[in-house]
Amino acid sequence: xxxxxxxxxxxxxxxxxxxxxxxxxxxxxxxxxxxxxxATVAEMNKKVKALTPEEKEKLxxxxxxxxxxxxxxxxxxxxxxxxxxxxxxxxxxELFAHTPINVHEAxxxxxxxxxxxxxxxxxxxxxxxxxxxxxxxxELFHIFNDREHGAxxxxxxxxxxAIWIFNMTFYENDPKKMELGLAxxxxxxxxxxxxIGIPGYPTDIEFGVPTDLTPKGKEVYDMxxxxxxxxxxxYDESKxxxxxxxxxxxxxxQEFSTYLGLFEERLQLWLQAH
Ligand SMILES: [Zn+2]
Numbered sequence: 001x002x003x004x005x006x007x008x009x010x011x012x013x014x015x016x017x018x019x020x021x022x023x024x025x026x027x028x029x030x031x032x033x034x035x036x037x038x039a040t041v042a043e044m045n046k047k048v049k050a051l052t053p054e055e056k057e058k059l060x061x062x063x064x065x066x067x068x069x070x071x072x073x074x075x076x077x078x079x080x081x082x083x084x085x086x087x088x089x090x091x092x093x094e095l096f097a098h099t100p101i102n103v104h105e106a107x108x109x110x111x112x113x114x115x116x117x118x119x120x121x122x123x124x125x126x127x128x129x130x131x132x133x134x135x136x137x138x139e140l141f142h143i144f145n146d147r148e149h150g151a152x153x154x155x156x157x158x159x160x161x162a163i164w165i166f167n168m169t170f171y172e173n174d175p176k177k178m179e180l181g182l183a184x185x186x187x188x189x190x191x192x193x194x195x196i197g198i199p200g201y202p203t204d205i206e207f208g209v210p211t212d213l214t215p216k217g218k219e220v221y222d223m224x225x226x227x228x229x230x231x232x233x234x235y236d237e238s239k240x241x242x243x244x245x246x247x248x249x250x251x252x253x254q255e256f257s258t259y260l261g262l263f264e265e266r267l268q269l270w271l272q273a274h
């Protein structure tokens with residue numbers, strides 16, 4: 001009895017050891033789902049950062065389901081590996097494991113649809129890993145918002161956070177984008193729906209203030225806010241409304257650079273007064 005218990009303990013210990021030693025890039029999609037479920041964002045970022053660029057590509061190959069033509073797969077794999085090259089975006093690996101990528105016929109663009117991403121044939125045909133990187137960083141963040149109870153639905157913050165996350169990482173050396181922070185992507189989205197509009201969508205969209213973020217959601221939102229020089233009060237409905245009201249007479253339906261100039265000016269005034 002005692003001996004079999006010892007043997008069992010040894011086997012269990014051995015299994016545990018081999019599970020610990022297995023590099024995350026060698027995990028199957030099922031193992032990946034299991035590991036990421038209990039890992040924090042900081043832990044995922046750390047493990048991914050330790051991988052070589054080749055291992056990052058291998059991870060994407062093992063974890064991601066690609067329902068797209070074979071000839072387009074390499075571009076998407078390279079685009080995804082480029083996402084997790086950024087030390088702040090290692091946590092996207094969990095989204096890779098859970099989000100199949102499909103394709104539809106269209107000239108450009110992509111969308112996040114509940115549990116999967118659909119990419120246009122035109123975007124794939126361009127075979128440009130950098131535009132795949134930016135597009136998927138954005139679309140997968142909508143999936144993140146959904147999974148981790150972040151800003152939801154058609155809202156200023158759902159769109160704003162999904163834009164801000166790739167601005168604050170891949171364009172962190174662009175002073176203009178950094179200066180406009182999260183405010184322009186979020187407030188600008190609300191102005192866009194009001195002044196330009198999208199057929200079939202409301203003109204007065206919600207802010208989308210998250211009220212029951214998961215721990216992973218909180219880790220990532222805190223990161224988004226720490227880099228945000230515009231100091232948008234993401235967690236407070238009444239403060240974000242007050243913030244928006246300061247910008248609400250700006251017309252979004254004019255030449256984009258003119259609009260941006262007005263926004264920037266107003267932002268400086270807001271920051272001087274707060
Ligand atoms: Zn979007």
